[in-house]
Amino acid sequence: MSKDELILPKDFPELKNDTFLRAARGEQTQHVPVWCMRQAGRYLPEFREFRAGKDFFDTCRSPEACCELTLQPLRRFDFDVSIIFSDILVVPQAMGMEVQMVPGKGPTFPDPLKDPEDLQRLKTKVDVKKELDYVFKAITLTRHKIEGKVPLIGFTGAPWTLMSYMIEGSGSKTHSKAKSWLYRHPEASHMLLKMLTDIIVDYLLGQVAAGAQALQVFESHAGILGPTEFKDFSLPYLRDIARRVKDQLKETGQDVPMIVFAKDAHYGLEDLSQSYYEVVSLDWTIDPQSARERTGGKVSLQGNMDPCALYAPKERISEIVQKMLEGFGTQRYIANLGHGMYPDMDPESVGAFVEAVHKHSRQMNKQQ
């Protein structure tokens, strides 16, 4: 038995900074909590050094490695929350598909789904506890090793985003293969989306049981759909996931905030704010004030600085942050980027971003 198997999802250290959880639940905070999507990533020299020469998914399958990579950004920056190092594509792997991370190309499925008949290749009933236990172990280990400094977020890809990878087989500009299923095979598409939804619900509940204190659902490919297809093939599944996870958690008296990030789905903002998620995460193409108006105080908001603003000088980052805070206000708000960090970004800019969010939001709260 390895060392981490002796670590159980109980007797976790007491949480010292609950600012993120308070903002997610819509409670008052003294400062705006902040984190960055892909905060554990190749922009950190220590991340590149640790990952060097190792296969990406082997790294995902090692709880000790995931724990170390999750903790790395917390040693450098005053982030208010951490997110477990893993990947959304572990779910298609659990369903029996092969996925490789090809350096310079990104995630690649050697044998993607081509026709509806290919659905028969997938495992219909996935024993999530068995297939994804390595993620649960990583969460439990990390929750202990964070020592209560900040909460730990678990995550999943949303059904449409996973479906599009499973059909495209890799990143795509048009997503035309995956989208052609929506128009040519709507029934098979719904069948696949439903299969994914069932697995995702179990997966998220398993993450909470393992120690995750919040959950984020990444619908990274929402923007490739139009409003009609979004309402048909994405939104119902996003809602179903949140409703079912919340209902089941309620039965055991638990309540874990959930965040939905449907990138580039402007047209869906009102619907997303009424979809059982406490937090709606925004990409950078939405104006903060109009996002507030359109969500009408129903949810907390997260985002949405253009990641490329991190290429600006520190003083400019500070100004951009101040403007963003004025737009969102300092309550019911979690500062973040509008999408993930890029590998060529300077860690010092991340430090400047975090510092600016804390400094300006404290000042604004004092003035109110």
Ligand code: CP3
């Ligand atoms: O710090 C964090 O945010 C937590 C870790 C995390 C990773 N992937 C680690 C990772 C999270 C939350 C993800 C989610 C993920 N994975 C998404 C949804 C978020 C988004 O970006 O929209 C998607 C679409 C994926 C699929 C994926 N995995 C892509 C497109 C890539 C990049 C490939 C490339 O070469 O640029 C990955 C690989 C990946 N996942 C990396 C990291 C840190 C970089 C590769 C490496 O470490 O070798």
